[in-house]
Each structure stands twice: as structure tokens, then as C-alpha cells.
Amino acid sequence: MSEILVRPMEPDELDSWNEFVAGSPQGSVFHTTAWKHVIENSGEGELAFWGCFEDRMLCGGVVFLERERHGQRTAVTPLLTPYCGLLLDEPAGEKFSDQISRDTRVAAALAGALTDQFSYVNLMNSPALHDVRPLTDAKFELIPRFTYLINLCLPVDELWQRLDGSVRRQIRKAERSDFEVTDNLNVEEGFTLFDSTFTRRGEVNPISRAFFEEIVESERLREKRRIFCAIRAGRLESFIVSLSDNETTYYALAATDEAALGEGVSSYLVWEMIKNQATEGMKTLDFVGANIPSIARFKEGFNPRLQIYFHSQYFSSALLKLGKHFADRIR
CATH class of the missing domain: 3.40.630.30 (Gcn5-related N-acetyltransferase (GNAT))
Incomplete structure (x- = not known):
């Protein structure tokens, strides 16, 4: 041997x-x-x-x-x-x-x-x-840890029908609002919004601004990165940053303004990401984690498959x- x-x-x-x-x-x-x-x-x-x-x-x-x-x-x-x-x-x-x-x-x-x-x-x-x-x-x-996976090879209509009814209602609610979806994420605004998701729970954000900025702006990730922002009246209300490789899209960064949580914008941006990545030929969306109960419940509404690692x-x-x-x- x-x-x-x-x-x-x-x-x-x-x-x-x-x-x-x-x-x-x-x-x-x-x-x-x-x-x-x-x-x-x-x-x-x-x-x-x-x-x-x-x-x-x-x-x-x-x-x-x-x-x-x-x-x-x-x-x-x-x-x-x-x-x-x-x-x-x-x-x-x-x-x-x-x-x-x-x-x-x-x-x-x-x-x-x-x-x-x-x-x-x-x-x-x-x-x-x-x-x-x-x-x-x-x-x-x-x-054992768990993540959620979505099969992006399915037709968009089928992906839509597989969503929980409550998630579809949230998406329609956001679509009726005047959110503008863009890929232009201001790093300062994005990091402030990301940081607020920790401070409102009384936690310390473990991610440095430099690390956040590298993920959002690094030229090395440009071909792998997709950004989805919801803007209203010039204000950033929510964003998602995904990273793709080997036909899999990873849900890398996300944050939503607390005041906009009830308006369906988080579900709306996830749906925009799903449609976009399916169109680009990705086969799988990895939601990156199903280990925190409150976050897992949100992701469950998209009818993913549970995966152990x-x-x-x-x-x-x-x-x-x-x-x-x-x-x-x-x-």
C-alpha cells in the first residue's frame, strides 16, 4: 500500500x-x-x-x-x-x-x-x-448539527406552491409595499443593521466590521456573491448576502430592521434569492443552519429538507x- x-x-x-x-x-x-x-x-x-x-x-x-x-x-x-x-x-x-x-x-x-x-x-x-x-x-x-436545504432544480411554480401559506402571504404583503429590491448594499448601513440584530437581543456582535466588509465587497468573492437589498424611502430595511459554489448557494449574511419584521420583507428577499439562484443554474440552497429554534422556524416555512452534518x-x-x-x- x-x-x-x-x-x-x-x-x-x-x-x-x-x-x-x-x-x-x-x-x-x-x-x-x-x-x-x-x-x-x-x-x-x-x-x-x-x-x-x-x-x-x-x-x-x-x-x-x-x-x-x-x-x-x-x-x-x-x-x-x-x-x-x-x-x-x-x-x-x-x-x-x-x-x-x-x-x-x-x-x-x-x-x-x-x-x-x-x-x-x-x-x-x-x-x-x-x-x-x-x-x-x-x-x-x-x-450532530442540522441545516436546511432547498432543491432549486424544481420549477419556480412548484417552489412557490411548496411554501407554507403563511410565507406566501408574507411575500405578497411585501410585494404590495413600496420596497425596491437592489443589489447595491452600503457597507456602513448594512453593518449597522446587522449589528442591531445582536444588540436588540442584548448580545455582542462577534463579527468585525472589517470581516463584514470583506464578505460584502471582496473582489475575490465577486463571482460567487449575490446581494439582495430591500430599500424603502432611501432606507435599508433588509438584506441577504449569498455565496455560491459548486452549484450550491449558501445563505451567508442577513439582517432586517426590527420595525419592518412584520411586513414580510425577510420572506420576500428569501423568495427573490430562491428565484434568482434557480435561474442562474444553482441546484441547492443551503440555509446554513437549523440549530437555533427561532431561526429554524422561519426557515421551515420554505419547506426545506433537513440535512445532518x-x-x-x-x-x-x-x-x-x-x-x-x-x-x-x-x-
Whole structure:
């Protein structure tokens, strides 16, 4: 059996990395150099790409944010990054049994490299990472998470009929109002509106203005980004920013003015996004999360499909695990 090597990708290998991500079932915009640029340019840290090589061929990888905490090396998931974690390839024509065997070897090598190099690992894996046994074998804890997916291949009329009646009424209500839908999002107004969604709940916004601005304006994301704004009387009432890659659209950023929540504008913009992305040939809308009850209820009105994915954590010691759990409880 060929030797498997896991190592950081070199700067001159990043084009090959992007090609690998594009062909990986787990690959997304959040695994690419475009997202690496956004993370690093906004001061969020260094997004690491580690490749897994067999016979000098890239056959797997892992994406994470490398940080040092209390003298310990950690590998974690960045903010506003729904998925990172493990990537596997999918060679054309390979037998299913051979593919399973190969995926297991590659995932085990990646998991082993992480546990060898980091005291704490916290990664959100793609929903397309189905076989997580190599992670449990490497002493990772797996927490099931959920997101909602909408099939954008359906005809628009069918997508409309699949919406809950209450959502259709909200959309019609907003259509009767004088909202103007545009793709021109003022960063200052957008960030103020985004920030207000936290302050009205008594929470602190964890997203920096620099990070928000990178997502909204970065040239690296221009081809992947779509913006939907609802403007009324010159005032921003609601917005959505989506990011698309590999025929999937991700619901990346959104906010609505509290005074406009009862006017159906949030549902209206989601419907505009659904129609737009279906027309552009996207196959799936990933609502990015169904884990907060109030947000999940809103998304359920669009009749999506529930999809499981796995949050994986590794602690190098019981003491480190106890400290992490204590810190989470007092946060």
C-alpha cells in the first residue's frame, strides 16, 4: 500500500488546491483560497490548508483556522464559516468498495495529523462527509448539527406552491409595499443593521466590521456573491448576502430592521434569492443552519429538507476538556 503524507500546502500549490476543492464532494467556497483571503485580510487569523498525498497525488485535505490559546495549538472553525474540516476526492470510475477503503485511509491520516499537532480541534464538517468513523476512531467527539436545504432544480411554480401559506402571504404583503429590491448594499448601513440584530437581543456582535466588509465587497468573492437589498424611502430595511459554489448557494449574511419584521420583507428577499439562484443554474440552497429554534422556524416555512452534518471536537486531555466546558458555561 502506498505511503500517505499529510502536510501544509505550499503557496505555489494553491491553484491545485482550488482545483481539488472544486472536484471534492465536500468542497465549497469556504474551502477555497478566496475565503482564505477574506479571513486573513479581515484580521480573523490564518486559514490553513493541509493536503493529504498518496504517490505525490493530492487525495484529501483539511481546512481550519490555526490559533494559539494559553500556550496550546488549536485548529478551529472560523466565524461565518459553516463548513471547513475534511475533504476527500472522488476518482471517476473507482469501485465503491475501493472508494470506501481509500476514503477511510485518507480521513484517518488527516484525523491523525490533527490530533498529533493540536491540543484542541473544533471543526464543522461538510454535510457531504458521510462516513465519520475515522474521526471517532481518532477519539473525536461528534455532535450532530442540522441545516436546511432547498432543491432549486424544481420549477419556480412548484417552489412557490411548496411554501407554507403563511410565507406566501408574507411575500405578497411585501410585494404590495413600496420596497425596491437592489443589489447595491452600503457597507456602513448594512453593518449597522446587522449589528442591531445582536444588540436588540442584548448580545455582542462577534463579527468585525472589517470581516463584514470583506464578505460584502471582496473582489475575490465577486463571482460567487449575490446581494439582495430591500430599500424603502432611501432606507435599508433588509438584506441577504449569498455565496455560491459548486452549484450550491449558501445563505451567508442577513439582517432586517426590527420595525419592518412584520411586513414580510425577510420572506420576500428569501423568495427573490430562491428565484434568482434557480435561474442562474444553482441546484441547492443551503440555509446554513437549523440549530437555533427561532431561526429554524422561519426557515421551515420554505419547506426545506433537513440535512445532518457533524461538528467534531478533539481534546488532548481530560483537563483541557473540563476547562473548555467550564469556559462555555460562564460565557
